[in-house]
Amino acid sequence: MKRFLILSLVLFAAACNATSLTPETKAAQSTTADVVQGLSKQRLSRIDKVMQNYVDENKLAGTLTLVARNGEIVHKSAIGMQNKADSIPMSEDAIFRIYSMTKPITAVAALTLWEEGKFHMNDPIDKYLPELKNLKVYVSGSGEDMVLEDAKFPIRIIDLFMHTAGFSYGFTGSEVDNLYRNSAIGLGTADPDTVLAELAKLPLNHQPGTKWHYGVNTDVIGFLVEKLSGKKLGEYMQDVIFDPLQMNDTGFSVKPENLSRLASIYTVGENGVTIAMPSEPLGDFKSDPAIHNGGGGLTSTIDDYFVFAQMLLNGGEYNGVRILGRKTVEYLSSNHMPDNLTPYADNSPGEGYGLAVSVTVDESKVKFLGSTGDYGWGGAASTYFRIDPKENMILISMTQFMPYGFYPYMDDYRNLVYQALVD
Template sequence: MRILRSLLTFTIFLLLACCKETPKSDARQDDSNLVINERAKGRIDSVLKAFVDSGNIAGVSALIFEKDKEVYFNAFGDADREAKKPMDRHTIVQIYSMTKPITGTALMTLYEEGKFDLDDPVAKYAPEFANMKVYVGEDADGNPILEETNRPITIRDLTRHTAGFGNADNSKLGKLIAKADALNRNNTLEKMAEIMGKTPLLFHPGEQWQYGPSVDVQAFMVERISGQPYGDYVREHVLDPLGMQQTRYLIPENDRHRFAALYRRTGEGILERDTVTYGNYTKPWPLTRGGSGLTSTIDDYMRFAQMLVHRGTIDSVQILRPETVELMATNQLADSVTERHFLPSKGQVGFGIDFAVRVAPPSSSEENNGVVGEFFWDGAASTLFWVDPKNELTAVLFVQLFPYDPIGLHKSFRDAVYGPIESNQ
């Protein structure tokens, strides 16, 4: 298996190198100042096709805008192999954590209205979180030992994953979190918050970066502060104004033929169709999560990315002010936050308000490629998007692959867009 994967990686490297060296014709010299020139398009096509041909993904699509123009779109493979439905720009996919930046945007519309300050305690609006405790171990009888938090959880903590919330897979208190089951889809956001307020934290607020349910609490805060159900609020203040009618929690029956299958990779070139997640999107559930749960099309999500690269406005519709987008795209993590879960695997990044933020160029060719100042996030099914303000570039990559990117797809796609890292140093 390692040998086959190494061969695929080597093949992609050769494709990148080959496309990099292809001379431009006279007719194409006017694209020399663009990131996505003809050579880049060739690299991207070759890389994405290679992953499909290897059998490690069923289908993939990519859409890139640069300087207000669509400069790349292509799709390879199938959205549904069994039904022989090709991947295309109308395919609906599960975006998982790419829901999070949309939720953060909804929250920040309330911030702009003066409804809260980022350093306000969450408990000011949600007394459910007024008496949080931190798990520090167990006594001789196996009972949890808890202590008072050093300070309250703030809304800023929610937006940058420093609140202290753990996950069911945390070795320390995972059993307590699993038993509490706050994110059960049959809970409302209010019930979720009630349960989480009684569940111990993994660490004191502000001390670590731990990816978890903070953005689900953001959705609850939107609901609590606005007085409007979260699903209605995000639809009214973000999705509909952007024209994102295809971005939904529930896929109506007449659109389900466009819904991509999700595949689990169990070995080199071996994919098994997932049968678990489909029902999450074909029936209504009480829990409208902020951290996951939306489906989208590649053009819909590009509308969101284009709004961000235009600093909050698209087609004369303003969602956020420029200074708010700048704040969201600014690293909010102090150097003292040294425990950062998996964040270092994303490259030389910090974290802003619901985005990773690149703070330095790649330090080696092994890291994810990118440009300082870009902000981005991805999803559990291996989807990805980023905003590159320096080049006025936005990219969206759609695929439906579990577990999260086990094949280096994101790294290869970024290298195809910008060229191999060694050429930038």
């Protein structure tokens, strides 16, 4: 009888304790296993469903996505194929042509020299690269009737970081871009000794510092790094970024033993069908190129790029290795566009521009979820990353498909990540 009484009291006390839990405590206990770093696992699972749809609809061959928050990778998933022809599934160690996601890395390389006092942001670029002195600016006309004028201001180094120098890429049908496509720059026939002189033959799209225009600006920053460091761009990056951060799979070419990990690149064929791309911009990435293209020449993995992004989110440091000072990272990730040039492009409402990255200046105006102050960029083959200091979060998506933006998978991915936040 005594044992029965004791047992009854114990059970009664336990019941009272259970019923005394607050609703908030009960919710926390029941959802702890379903939430990681403030993101719902169930909601994160929507990422795979949407990416699988892109694969099933034969739009993308395969995707690799990563989400990290508070320094922890909370989602990493490979969907579809890395190489459809050879039936190779997408793998977490796949190597991607990151194209313009090279730009933030080149910017960081240059900023390490800036921190050493090797140049100032307002310095004219021709102080270091005299080939770019006395440039002409397009005014009107075409062919023999083209009207040019002298540049009223020198191109400052910060103009190169911000894409306000006036250089172009040859992507559009403008008269200047037509010249780019038919030049040694556009045809890829320039060599390291002549590339800057060939660039100087082409007129600027506008007076330096007056507009935002996407172009070979970061490539020029790469040449600046080479001039100031005395090393080829990739060698300098290896010494100051890749080796210290153990980014072992990032470089301007893929090692022969790793070529099987290089994801195939795809494009749009007839009737909108996704097909293997017959030729790759900037070469095949199988051997070290004569010119290390600072604007778009790197290959990398999602793990390597996560380390780079986490270094920035940490204020310039990762695993005890410091690459940049905290204030330098803040400077890189701040909007430097004047009010009259914000947003930096008509199709980017709410977005300003920092040093080789776009920056959200008004989250209420952007077309997808995010935070004021988040920053990042994408690559021509549809790679993408964003760093959100407010949420202490990184999102990276990798695939190999051109043209960029043909499918809105990156917009979908960004929304899918942010909708998973529940804390």
